[in-house]
Amino acid sequence: MKFFLDTANIEQIKTAHEMGIIDGVTTNPSLMAREGIRGEENILAHYVRICEIVEGDVSAEVISTDFAGMITEGEKLAALHKQIVVKIPVMESGIRAISYLTGKGIRTNCTLIFNPGQALLAAKAGASYVSPFIGRLDDIGEDGMDLIERLVHIFELYGMETEIIAASIRGTGHIIKCMEAGVDVATCPLDAITGLLNHPLTDAGLEKFLSDHRKLNG
Numbered sequence: 709m710k711f712f713l714d715t716a717n718i719e720q721i722k723t724a725h726e727m728g729i730i731d732g733v734t735t736n737p738s739l740m741a742r743e744g745i746r747g748e749e750n751i752l753a754h755y756v757r758i759c760e761i762v763e764g765d766v767s768a769e770v771i772s773t774d775f776a777g778m779i780t781e782g783e784k785l786a787a788l789h790k791q792i793v794v795k796i797p798v799m800e801s802g803i804r805a806i807s808y809l810t811g812k813g814i815r816t817n818c819t820l821i822f823n824p825g826q827a828l829l830a831a832k833a834g835a836s837y838v839s840p841f842i843g844r845l846d847d848i849g850e851d852g853m854d855l856i857e858r859l860v861h862i863f864e865l866y867g868m869e870t871e872i873i874a875a876s877i878r879g880t881g882h883i884i885k886c887m888e889a890g891v892d893v894a895t896c897p898l899d900a901i902t903g904l905l906n907h908p909l910t911d912a913g914l915e916k917f918l919s920d921h922r923k924l925n926g
């Protein structure tokens with residue numbers, strides 16, 4: 709399973725990159741706004757900065773909701789850097805835009821996926837990735853992991869090339885379940901990834917090793 713970092717925060721991206729654990733980055737307009745990135749020039753420059761830190765794919769989301777706007781934005785974003793994947797919301801104009809951009813050799817990530825039908829249409833249109841949101845389904849009392857498991861099954865059944873990015877991940881439990889489900893990619897906040905390191909027996913074991921060493925060596 710590949711790990712993408714789900715943030716626009718440069719320090720976190722550098723940290724995860726230096727740990728050698730991330731295969732790409734996903735952003736969205738909310739994450740960009742959280743970092744205070746405003747104005748088209750600054751937004752585009754920020755995407756390039758992220759691409760220069762990591763080696764893998766970097767999802768950059770369009771703001772337009774109409775077909776013409778999406779493809780204009782998509783072409784501009786894709787021209788920024790070879791690692792850019794254009795992120796497009798799942799809607800009729802979005803599916804058309806995915807099909808158009810795919811025809812131009814531009815890779816896309818179809819976002820805001822909440823059911824298998826949406827994922828199917830995005831994949832049929834040629835999306836490189838689909839992003840089902842686990843946490844937001846859990847938030848409304850549905851089962852986000854159930855959607856992931858169904859999508860993995862359906863995509864395997866039909867040999868679809870589109871990769872599934874499990875998104876809206878809230879913690880380590882989601883990450884482990886995604887691994888068990890065989891999802892292609894999990895895009896996660898940094899604290900959810902580093903949370904995988906935690907175990908009380910690791911802490912206790914290390915303390916014992918070090919205290920035994922100190923007894924003989926001071």
Ligand code: E4P
Binds near residue numbers: 714736839843844895
């Ligand atoms: C990533 O592609 C999504 O935009 C992101 O994971 C959404 O996460 P959230 O539901 O925590 O905002």
